[in-house]
Amino acid sequence: PGVLAGLRDAGFDVLSLANNHTGDYGPTALIETVERVADAGILPVGAGRNVSAAREPAIVERNGIRFGFLAFNAIGETPAPGSESPGAVRIRMQPRTGPLNAADLRAMRASIRRLQDLADVVIVLPHWGEQYTYRAVPDQRRVACALLDAGADLVVGGHPHWVQGIEFYDGKFIAHSLGNY
Numbered sequence: 001p002g003v004l005a006g007l008r009d010a011g012f013d014v015l016s017l018a019n020n021h022t023g024d025y026g027p028t029a030l031i032e033t034v035e036r037v038a039d040a041g042i043l044p045v046g047a048g049r050n051v052s053a054a055r056e057p058a059i060v061e062r063n064g065i066r067f068g069f070l071a072f073n074a075i076g077e078t079p080a081p082g083s084e085s086p087g088a089v090r091i092r093m094q095p096r097t098g099p100l101n102a103a104d105l106r107a108m109r110a111s112i113r114r115l116q117d118l119a120d121v122v123i124v125l126p127h128w129g130e131q132y133t134y135r136a137v138p139d140q141r142r143v144a145c146a147l148l149d150a151g152a153d154l155v156v157g158g159h160p161h162w163v164q165g166i167e168f169y170d171g172k173f174i175a176h177s178l179g180n181y
Contacts, residue, residue, distance in 0.1 A: 004040035014058045016071035018046025018088040019127040019159070023078030030078070030086045046071025046125065047088040051081040054089050055107075057115045068119025070111050070152075072104075074128035074143075075159055094139035095130045105143060109150035116151045124152045129160040129177055136164050136176035144174045 007015065015037050023030050030047060037044040048054035058069040072089040076097045081087035091108055092101035108124070115122050124147050130137055144155040148169055156175045157164070164176035 001036055004036060004042070008040050008042055012042050013060045014043045014045055014069050016046045016069070016125040016127065016158075017044050018054075018071035018073040018078075018125070020073060020075035020077040022047050022073075022088050027086045034086075043069075045069045046073070047078070047086070048081060049086045050084055051087075054081040054087060055111055057111070057118070059119055065121060066119045067121045067123060068115040069123050069125060070108065070115060071125040072108055072127065074126060074139075091126070091143060093128065093143055094137045098139060100139050100142065105146055109146060112147060112150040112152050121154070122152045123154045123156060126155065126157045127159045128157055129164060131160050132162055133160060134162055134164055140176050141167075141174070144176075145169050148172045148174070
């Protein structure tokens with residue numbers, strides 16, 4: 001709660017809660033976190049009180065352009081949401097929850113296709129990769145390309161604590177990790 005005003009004042013409009021620590025203090029705290037972020041005027045994405053809420057995109061309009069955000073956790077620890085249980089959207093993949101789970105990837109691709117009708121720019125925020133290395137694991141590129149092929153415009157990752165490479169795929173941008181930002 002103590003950092004929400006600072007995040008808002010710093011200009012954050014959207015905050016991905018799809019990560020391996022959102023569930024650290026249990027389901028009640030996870031739901032409270034999502035609610036407090038929303039109450040602070042920041043749109044939470046990637047986690048929620050059930051699978052439907054966790055998969056809900058965040059949409060922000062600026063200068064007539066609608067930006068749609070989706071997020072997922074590929075690291076583990078935080079549980080996946082169920083029909084009546086809270087959690088963070090998950091894609092199981094290397095290095096911690098893999099091998100790559102085709103059903104998880106299909107569900108995210110379907111979310112991207114639905115979001116294309118609501119947003120001009122679709123951004124996916126994965127929480128993925130190996131910590132403390134500058135290199136993306138092979139599944140990061142594989143999944144990023146699949147998400148871009150499904151209609152995402154940008155894939156901007158985090159978790160490794162270090163900045164990892166960027167690349168363009170079919171004219172679209174992939175940032176494997178922005179480090180701790």
